[in-house]
Amino acid sequence: QVQLVESGGGLVQAGGSLRLSCAASGRTFSNYVIGWFRQAPGKERVFAAGISRSGDKSYYADSVKGRFTISRDNAKNTVSLQMNSLTPDDTAVYYCAARDFPIASTTSRFYNYWGQGTQVTVSS
Helix, strand or coil: CEEEEEEECCCECCCCCCEEEEEEEEEEEHCCCCEEEEECCCCCCCEEEECCCCCCCCCCCCCCCEEEEEEEECCEEEEEEEECCHHHHHHHHEEEEEECCCCCCCCCHHHECCCCCCEEECCC
């Protein structure tokens, strides 16, 4: 089992940047594909970005491609999500999730472990 804790959320103006972090504890972190999902008020939770177990491959939703960058440091058991050029449409609770399977997925139900989420609010 792995425990995940997100941090770094907050309030930012449109056009600004935030860096989210996900700290993991428990079983070997490098065994897990990691995904960032987000859930806006009244909407379903959707995939934003994902990264392979070694960090050599990353995946992005079209809505964030070119603006968000996911990275991981397996030595420190952390995953980061750098978010640039933020817009009000990026306002959501952002969740870090871990998948105990070697292939990444954009589907939330395929992730085994979840953090509690961190709120990101982008003002216009």
